[in-house]
Amino acid sequence: MLLINNLSFFRNDNLIFExxxxxxxxGQVIQIRGKNGSGKTTFLKVILNILISKTGEIFxxxxxxxxxxxxxxxxxxxxxxxxxxxxKLSVLDNIKFWKELSSSNLSDDDSLLLLETFNLxxxxxxxxxxxxxxxxxxxxxxxxxLEQKKLWILDEPxxxxxxxxxxxxxxxxxxxxxxxGIILFASHYNPVISKLEILEFN
Amino acid sequence: xxxxxxxxxxxxxxxxxxxxxIVDLFSNILFFFxxxxxxxxxxxxxxxxxxxxxxxxxxxxxxxxxxxSLRRFYEEDFNNGVxxxxxxxxISYELIVFLKILSHFLFVQMPFxxxxxxxxxxxxxxxxxxxxxxxxxxxxxxILSCLSSMSASMNLLNKANFSIGGIIVLxxxxxxxxxxxxxxxxxxxxxxxxxxxxxxxxxxxxxxxxASASFLKLAIRNK
Amino acid sequence: MFSFLINxxxxxKFTDIIFKPLVFISSVILIVGLILVYxxxxxxxxxxxxxxxxxxxxxxxxxxxxYAIMTIYSIIGIAFKMPFSFIINRAVAxxxxxxxxxxxxxxxxxxxxxxxxxxxxxxRLTSVSILLxxxxxxIFLNQTFENRDVREKTIAIFIIIGSINLPIIKFSVxxxxxxxxxxxxxxxxAPSIDGSMLQPLLVMTIAFSLIGLMIAVLRIxxxxxxxxxx
Numbered sequence: 289m290l291l292i293n294n295l296s297f298f299r300n301d302n303l304i305f306e307x308x309x310x311x312x313x314x315g316q317v318i319q320i321r322g323k324n325g326s327g328k329t330t331f332l333k334v335i336l337n338i339l340i341s342k343t344g345e346i347f348x349x350x351x352x353x354x355x356x357x358x359x360x361x362x363x364x365x366x367x368x369x370x371x372x373x374x375x376k377l378s379v380l381d382n383i384k385f386w387k388e389l390s391s392s393n394l395s396d397d398d399s400l401l402l403l404e405t406f407n408l409x410x411x412x413x414x415x416x417x418x419x420x421x422x423x424x425x426x427x428x429x430x431x432x433x434l435e436q437k438k439l440w441i442l443d444e445p446x447x448x449x450x451x452x453x454x455x456x457x458x459x460x461x462x463x464x465x466x467x468x469g470i471i472l473f474a475s476h477y478n479p480v481i482s483k484l485e486i487l488e489f490n
Numbered sequence: 491x492x493x494x495x496x497x498x499x500x501x502x503x504x505x506x507x508x509x510x511x512i513v514d515l516f517s518n519i520l521f522f523f524x525x526x527x528x529x530x531x532x533x534x535x536x537x538x539x540x541x542x543x544x545x546x547x548x549x550x551x552x553x554x555x556x557x558x559s560l561r562r563f564y565e566e567d568f569n570n571g572v573x574x575x576x577x578x579x580x581i582s583y584e585l586i587v588f589l590k591i592l593s594h595f596l597f598v599q600m601p602f603x604x605x606x607x608x609x610x611x612x613x614x615x616x617x618x619x620x621x622x623x624x625x626x627x628x629x630x631x632x633i634l635s636c637l638s639s640m641s642a643s644m645n646l647l648n649k650a651n652f653s654i655g656g657i658i659v660l661x662x663x664x665x666x667x668x669x670x671x672x673x674x675x676x677x678x679x680x681x682x683x684x685x686x687x688x689x690x691x692x693x694x695x696x697x698x699x700x701a702s703a704s705f706l707k708l709a710i711r712n713k
Numbered sequence: 714m715f716s717f718l719i720n721x722x723x724x725x726k727f728t729d730i731i732f733k734p735l736v737f738i739s740s741v742i743l744i745v746g747l748i749l750v751y752x753x754x755x756x757x758x759x760x761x762x763x764x765x766x767x768x769x770x771x772x773x774x775x776x777x778x779x780y781a782i783m784t785i786y787s788i789i790g791i792a793f794k795m796p797f798s799f800i801i802n803r804a805v806a807x808x809x810x811x812x813x814x815x816x817x818x819x820x821x822x823x824x825x826x827x828x829x830x831x832x833x834x835x836x837r838l839t840s841v842s843i844l845l846x847x848x849x850x851x852i853f854l855n856q857t858f859e860n861r862d863v864r865e866k867t868i869a870i871f872i873i874i875g876s877i878n879l880p881i882i883k884f885s886v887x888x889x890x891x892x893x894x895x896x897x898x899x900x901x902x903a904p905s906i907d908g909s910m911l912q913p914l915l916v917m918t919i920a921f922s923l924i925g926l927m928i929a930v931l932r933i934x935x936x937x938x939x940x941x942x943x
Contacts, residue, residue, distance in 0.1 A: 336578075338574060338710060338711070339711055340711070358580050361577075361578040361579070361580065362579075362580065364578065366574070366575070366578065368571050368574070370569070370570055370571055371570055372570050372571045372572050372574075372575050373570070374503075374507065374566070374570070374572065375566075375570075376507055376510040376511060377503070377506060377507065377510065381503075381506055385499065385502075385503050386575075388495070388496075388499050389496060389499060389575070389576065389579045390579055391492060391495075415510070
């Protein structure tokens, strides 16, 4: 359960957004829509405490996240609009690193199966720098399932994806919601997901 | 326990990245040897002259070649956001910096240790000077790693003037070179100079995680 | 009473009052000092070249003083988060650099007839040239970062670390055997310089300090204005 209270953010005395109130309960998915430069990415970063707001509070399961930041981080998967995979490491190395870093208990067979669904298994020992941008994005999105966290925060997840992968991503979202997960994402693309709620930003 | 596991994981990743970037290391060593050759061509091959100035040349070239890899210290991990991901999994930025310094020391500076005896051969340095050089380099390179960490993290915030990072490393490495070369003079006290070097290394090892981490936090906030 | 030293608006008010008298007094003292220098006796060993001292010593003193002031303000600025100290750091650094350069050039001109060389790698000379490098890096750093907070804090930390150099400069003539002569004037003992030379030297030092102060006031005022408009 994520509760955002009266959140405002200023960058160099310029107002980015003001008095945003959102509450996300288990099994909810919210899309943030808005023009370019309307502060969607900034909003996500403020929620993750990467950027620090002067006013407003964020609560995760009843606790202020500023006081229990690692407890909060331990429940979040954050997919930024750039790729966190290391260009010089192979696909397998990247996946292993993410999995062990988040101490997830997904088995190796399951992660191979995941690669199969996104059609990435053939690149298992290929360095990430040789993959196309769509494939790197798909590799990035694998983190959602690999890390097994409750709250997913995504920035432009639909960039570079083809129709089939978009379909798979939507299906993953629906599965996560049915398992009482929470999803918050910012995107220009309007996906077809039942129960999708929209937050307009301007 | 989980934290120790994550630290090992971090080192495993760093060692893999080191293995993939090994060409970079070789080109640094190549730069080192090429500069020695250029020095020798510029000075002539007078054996006595080379013997007397060899130590100083080797030390200054070691400093210069270690500033070559300065920009790679944090830049890649910062640009693709791996730093944030690692931080979100429960490792504070200070610890990240500390681990980075250690891995830079192990994977970037230590390989130079092999090239020092070879370089000393070229200048016909006496054996005790080579020995002193290697001891002081082990301590001095740890200080250099700390300095590189600080100036590399500072450079993340800096969009105009990239050479300033190297300048700062060179400026603060002046004491290292004074004490390290001074060790070979006959009247100097060997033990106290080594102790001074170790003291400087410990001070920097204490300061740099704090300083670099505050630069990293600022850089991530201003990205 | 001394709040004008830490408060920009009070600093502006205070300097508005004192600036014109400051210009007048400093020019009078400078003229008096130059006349005293002209009338001062020649050294029986060094001849006319001893008069370089009346430029060399005051500029060296001001080079060190400027850095010491910057160090104190940096510590205050970091400890108490006072933006005015960062204004001073930015405004004063070029002045210190110019005085250091003046000190090095006049010393070099003095060294050629006396020591027979423009430059020796002696502890005093080396540490002062490192001071010049520190000043130059500070000036470069001032133009490097876009983000103001980052810039100011970085420079303050850099200044504090670099202040290790100050005692090294001060005591270099005592710690190492150097070509450079030890200090002639110190508070604790009687000066080892004749009164007829001490007098013009002191007047010139006061004149240099006042001129430095005058330029610093102008630069700090400009810096306050720039900061207000951004």
